[in-house]
Amino acid sequence: MLIQLKAYLEARGRASLTEMALRLGSDEEAVRGMLAHWIAKGRVARLSCPPAACAKSCCGCPSAAAEIYEWRGTGAAG
Template sequence: MMLASIKRYLQHRGPVCLSDIALHLGATPDATRGMLETWIRKGRVRRQLINPACGSSCGKCRPDSMEFYEWSEEKSDG
């Protein structure tokens, strides 16, 4: 049920940060990441890590707000 919810959310929203997906599901970022890994292994979700816009590495940005996921209609080979 949660995997289907993730699929619909990503299809509707486009690229979304991990913290927003977790909030939508009412789950922790770590639990949400684990569910997203299922879709990644199936080639249906792509992950993108974003560097802070400021270009520094001060650590003030929450890591789960810098990790984006998007639904991929095409199943990747491999």
């Protein structure tokens, strides 16, 4: 599943935790664990949701939907 997550993020560039969990058919906690692997390798970064991104200043989004990750594609090999 790590490779599927990698391929999905590489293709999309950015995705929410909810999107990735749905795509992989997994729960959000499991996806967070997989993301931790890629974050530790410097390949993925969690992005902050800027208040200007929506009209609700980050108070209206479910927390998982506001959890956005970006593929960086650099870092340690592997």
